[in-house]
Amino acid sequence: MLPNQRREKILELIREDGHAKVMDLSRIFKVTEVTIRQDLERIEKEGLIVREHGGAYLKDIDSNVRNFSLQNQENIAEKIAIARKAVEFITDGDTIILDSGSTTTEIAKLLTNYRNLTVITNALNIALILGAQMGITVIVTGGEFKAPTLSLTGQKAADFFQSLHVDKLFLATAGIALKSGLTYPGISDICVKRAMIESANETFLVADSTKIGKSSFASLGALSLINYLITDSKITADDIKWLKNYDVQFVIAEATE
Structure with a gap:
């Protein structure tokens, strides 16, 4: 290197x-x-x-934590579009997992007027967004606090998902590549995300198109771990081609003005 x-x-x-x-x-x-x-x-x-x-x-990490603001706020229009598409797959009565991340945070902001919805999350900012919503039960994992992502991580967070079964997981990622699969910067997150996937009946990967073709530090595994990829309309033709060849089911979210 x-x-x-x-x-x-x-x-x-x-x-x-x-x-x-x-x-x-x-x-x-x-x-x-x-x-x-x-x-x-x-x-x-x-x-x-x-x-x-x-x-x-x-x-500036101290001020970000005090203000409960996430570090990564890039491509926010695309993330909002992905979130709008993602909530179309959520129905009343579901039990879902929202992974920590900026795109999953946008999903949380749209979870209004649901009935009997249970949300399990390792993201403290998501818990605060949903905590006052009528009709939503919020459950937060344990684990070690990670300031930039306002999340809980490590083996204790992973252990929380043992013996749990949920309908849908909305999973974040840092990179999606053909050879390295799903990748993340934080090694401590891998066990948590693996446990989330094992607990879910369906896994929706929510990732803006800049993540496609990118590899980060630690590998979670192959794309076969997910059921659907929800991404934005800036995805390239080449990326669409290799995703189709790899038999990845994906949904493209169109941004609105």
Whole structure:
């Protein structure tokens, strides 16, 4: 891996977890701690992180948590369109899982006027959005708090789903690629997402088109884990072709003015 590629991956990990230790990054990327410190120094000069003894943390993370705002707010129009399409698959009486993420947050905002809907989530911001909605029962997992995504993660969050059965899961992702499948920046999230999938009768992957063809750090598994992909109309013809060849069922959400 080239140094600039390694730094991109390091920043991706810090943006996902909020912080990282030099020792852990050295082990993950199989380079010396001196090299990692040099990488962190370069990233800090770009104004994206703040170094501390033994590691680094994401800049402005405190204010984001206090304001309950997510870091990733890119492609918001496309995410809203995907959310509008996703709620068409939700009916009264369903028990669903909403994964943490900016697109699933947009789904939560649209869950009004439902009756006898149960929502299980590992996202604290989603729980707050839905907590006052009449007709919706909100259940929150346990786990370790992850500041940038306002989510709960790790083995305790995964254990919550043992012996649970739900109708539908709306799953987020960082990357969708033919060879690497579904990928994520945070290693601690993999066990949680796997447990969610095992609990769900149907899995809907909600991902804007910029995620297609992209690979992140940790692999969840093949695209065969999902039942449907809901994406936006900016998906390319080439991406549509390989998804069809891979026998992925997908729904394209058209953005409205």
